[in-house]
Amino acid sequence: MHAIEFRNVDFAYSEEGQRDFRIRQLNFTVEEGEFVAVLGHNGSGKSTLARLTNGILIPDGGEIRVFDTLLTEKHLFDVRKDVGVVFQNPDNQTVASIVEDDVAFGAENVALPREEIGRRIDFALHAVGMEEYRHATVARLSGGQKQRIAIAGVLALKPRVMILDESTAMLDPRGRREIIDVVLRLNKEEKITVVLITHFMEEALLADRAVVMNRGEIVMEGTPAEIFERHEELLTYNLTLPRIGTICKRLREGGMSVTDTLDIASLADEIASNLKGGNAS
Amino acid sequence: MRIQCEHLSYTYNAGSPFAVNALRDVSLTIEEGEFFGILGHTGSGKSTFVQHLNGLLRLPSSLKKYKPKKPKKGETPPPAPVLRVGDYDLTDKKTDFRALRKKVGMVFQYPEYQLFAETVEKDVAFGLKNFLQKGEKLSEEEIKSAVSDALSIVGLDGREMAVRSPFDLSGGQKRRVAIAGVIVTKPEILILDEPAAGLDPLGKREVMELLHNIHGDWCKTVLIVSHDMDEIAENCTRAAVFSEGTVAMCAPPAELFKNAEALLSLGLDIPLTAKLVLALKERGIDVDCDYTTEDFIAKVLALKGGRA
Amino acid sequence: MKEVSFGQFYPVDSFIHRMDPRLKLVFLIGFIVAIFVANSFYGLAACAGVLILIIAFSRVPVLKILRAVKGILFLVIFTAAINILFHTGDHVYWQWKIFCVTRGGIIFSAYLILRLVLLVVCSSMLTYTTTPVSLTDGIESLLTPLKWIRFPVHALALIMSIALRFIPILMDETERIKNAQKARGADFESGGPVKRIRAFIPILVPLLLSAFRRAEELGDAMDARCYGGKKRTKYKKLRFTWRDLVGFLTLALLITGVALLRVYVGDIV
Incomplete structure (x- = not known):
């Protein structure tokens, strides 16, 4: 079963000149349990991919399936429960000032019983190694810690797929390492399928498979080693080795x-x- | 202009229960003409330090309301701080801090988020107009040409860019416009906080290249605050490592990264070349390089040549 | 990182911290009623006494509380001065043109200062001991009856919680932008009012843009976490405990006390 499947997806931003690309007939699959890195320069369409996968953006044509569930208005919440997205800015993803309240937010939204929410918070904070910070104030945490809380907030929904949309871009090296460690562990131990969108080439080395996007198209695909062997081609997409x-x-x-x-x-x-x-x- | 700093300490929220000693007895001299790197974790004091250099943070003795404290009996007062940038004495209340700011340009993290004007030209000219002395005037033409020069040194087409809205540009272009908005006054010292943060690999490389273009004729001294060890190894003449409010190390990269253990023990990373040098050393091979990629490759190849 | 004194939660575990936020809200309202019902120093002293008890049980350092008072110091001095100088009555101590200092004026401003300080301290006690989230939970719960008239109670509570979360972030951001523009020679301190207002444009435009950008990303992050479904549960259930009973009885006692004082002892002035 594919974790994510894009079939002939079309998409264009409605506002004129908002992005200088459109997505045409995009096909893209991620297998269950896979760790896929999506590479591309700024504005190559890789974030659009994330926003399409969980229905924040709606495709103009084609089909998107998550674990065989077709992404439609009717199944929107089923898909979102399965696909967690962590975004770029650690400050812009928390709704509550206290760690546990924020982690609970998603679980509350899907109307889980109270006891279950409590268990989910335990699980999620444990998974990102932030148990001690349960009652801490989000504002006092470091960037890496805030981003781990954002991951925990997504984990509380027990997603089977996790998309990290440049979630390491604004962190210092220490924070970046924290996030990558957590993500690797989730992939290996919790068997969560991971899509890591990044422009740190070093991070892509850890993935099972890498995909390069340019102007809304997938232009390269293969193991990280295979991708980096084609360095001349990478340069034409504004990427470096x-x-x-x-x-x-x-x-x-x-x-x-x-x-x-x-x-x-x-x-x-x-x-x-x-x-x-x-x-x- | 030379930067001379001795015994500089700074406490945020002084006297409150939330007091944080951001700087503790920092001494550091940066010569004119350097491309200087400042390293350290978030919260190590590096930002606090650079904000002193253009008077955004001030020493108590430079404030109007300052009254010197009498030392208590039996207590030796701490050594008086010295902070000089060129001829400006930053411990003195009589110093003209606005004039200083014109000489010491500062580019903050993610500077593209401070753009505000309708056109690139107006935004870049903002600093130029602000720093005019009383009675000093610039003609439209002079402003236009200064803005266009600043835009072209950061690698943008001055004429084409000038009339565009800064908000329609790409991320990398915005950042360059923001840098142009600081260097337009031709500061002698340019300080940049994480100039390449958040950019894609090509954008990063372009920013570092443009800093080398600026360094020299345009701005004599360049200071970059960075987390990226490779960036420091490749670009800087010297670098200081901040840790918990003090300068833990200060040396040219070639010496700094020789002492890899010390950096690692501070929880900092080392450049890839330094990691390779260490790994090769374990395998019985000594590579004596300055830790730039170029030099590393040259030295390794030379070793091969020597043995062939 | 700057500390925002007013309206910030002080994270310790105490009797007061554990009280039900609804009770604390009702208590605050009741307390405000009490300080305005109280028309004698005895009444206000009773209010102050109760407040001191609360402070003692809350484990919030007194210094922190004094900071909240410091925030309104100017307002206190200003109103006191106005009242002292313009209050007319007997026992004139000093007079000049339209200004006069009377016994009544002094007593009246003393009352006013006391009330203002009690008001501010009591409301900051609420925010020091209650997390913004449980505070909004409390408000939401107290407003629940309004759901009957289709008032979006939950949305309102969420807006408040997010506002509380983002105020410190935006304050930091303002500081950062201000510094960046200052580094470009911007001058916010000199010139007439028009010039000063104009000087803030380079801060306001980036700040607004940043707020919009943040709002957009926050919206996406909330969507991604399944916000907007029909049914929703709450992790933190508010429950009345013995602490809340103690609080409620104290409040009842206080209000009855000051009311009785008003009726039987009357105005001392």
Whole structure:
């Protein structure tokens, strides 16, 4: 069963000149349990993808299914329960001033019984490692912590898919690491399907599969390694290689035999075996 | 203009139960002509420090209502702070802070969110008009040409851009307009807080490139506050690491990142090149580079050449 | 990060913190009635006594409370001065042109100051000891009868909660934009009123744009969390406990007390 399925989706922003792209006949699937990274420069349409998936934006044509449920007015809330979206700005996603009240918000909206909401809060705060902050004031938390609370607020609905729409863009490296750790754990342990929308190339390395968007189209698809092998093409979409990719490429151009590895230890191994005369070409 | 700072301390909400010691006895000198990096976690004091440099935050002794405290008996008073930017003494109430601000430009985080005028030209000219001395006047032509120069140094087409609304531009363009709005007065020192934050990889690279264009003839000294170690390693002549309100380290990147353990123990990241150098060291290979990608690659290839 | 003194929750666990917000709201209204019914120093002293008890049980530091008073200091001095100078009556201590200081004036302003301070302290006690969320829950619950006339009680409560959440954020943002424009040479301190108002445009425009942007993202985030369904539950159920009974009895006692004082002791002035 596909977790997310876009079939021939058309979409254009109604306001003239609001975005310089439109989505035409878009096909896109995410399998259950997958971790997919969506890459693209600012304004490439990757956030539009997130907003279409949970019905914040309505496609002009085509079909969107989430776990075989067709996204329509009638099933809007069923889909939203299944697809949690975390947005960019950690300050703009909390409705309440106290952590637990905010985490409860989604669960309240779907009219869960009180005891169940309590259990959901326990579960969600545990999953993001913020149990101790249950009664804390949101305003006093760091950016990374606020964003973890936003994730918890989504988790309280027990979604099967989680979309992170540039949720790390405004965080410092420490906050970014916190979020990525949480997301990886949710994917591995809770088996939540993850769509990570980002323009940090390094984050995409962690995904099972990466998708590159440009002007509302999916232009590249494959494992992160496969994507980064096609660096010339990436550049035409205003994207760069992760720094490690650049180093591999340049060393190879300098006559070393290194593969396009994205891992520091294995690159070091390869350089070492080159220098120690083993298999230098 | 040289920045000289000694024994600078600053407390937010002083005297209240919410007092926070943001800076504790900071001493730091930044020479004219540097491309200086300021590193540290959120809340390490780096923003507080840079806001002192153009008088957005003031030392108590520079405020009109300041009365020096008499030291209590038996207590040695803390050493008096020194804060000089060029000829401006920032501890003195007589200092003209507006004149200082013209010389020390400051670009805040996400500066595109402070754009406000109907056209790019009006927005960029805002600072230019504000900083006019009494009686000083600029003709329309002079303003137009100054704005157009500022726009072209940040990589925008001055004539084409000038009449557009800043709100119709792309994120990267907005940011460049905002930077143009600060450098239009040709400050001698330009301070930028996370200039590349939130941009996509290409946008990041373009911003760093334009800062190198500005550095030198346009603004003699450039200071960037950054979390991005690679950015610091690639661009800066020297960098200071702030931690809990103090300067924990200050050195050129080549020395700074040699001491990777110290940075890691402060909970900070190190650049990719430094990680690779460490990994290679474990494998018995010493790469002596300055931690820029260029130099790292050159040195590794040289090692290969040496052994071939 | 700046601290906003007025209207901010003080996070400790206390007898008062645990009271039902509805009761605290009713208590505040009752207390306001009491301080206006009280027409003698005895009555006001009784009110002050009750308030001091509340403060003692709330574990909110006195300094924090004094800050709230500091916020209205100007208003207090101003009204006191007006009343002292313009109140006419016997026992004139000092007179000059239309100004005079009388015994009645002094007593009258003393009353006024006392009432103002009691009012402000009591309402800040409410906000110090009640989270914005439970406060809005309380208001929502008290307004529930209005649902019968199709009044959007929940939406109103949510708007209040969000407003409370975003006020500190927008204040920070204002400060940041102001600093950014100051760095570009903007001058907010000199010039006539027209110039000063004009000087605020470079702050207002970005601030409004930012507020709209935030509102849009918040709206999306709320949608994503299934807001807008027909049925909704509440995690925090308000329940009357023995604490609330104690509170209610105290209030009843206070109101009866000051009412009796008014009838039997009368106006001291």
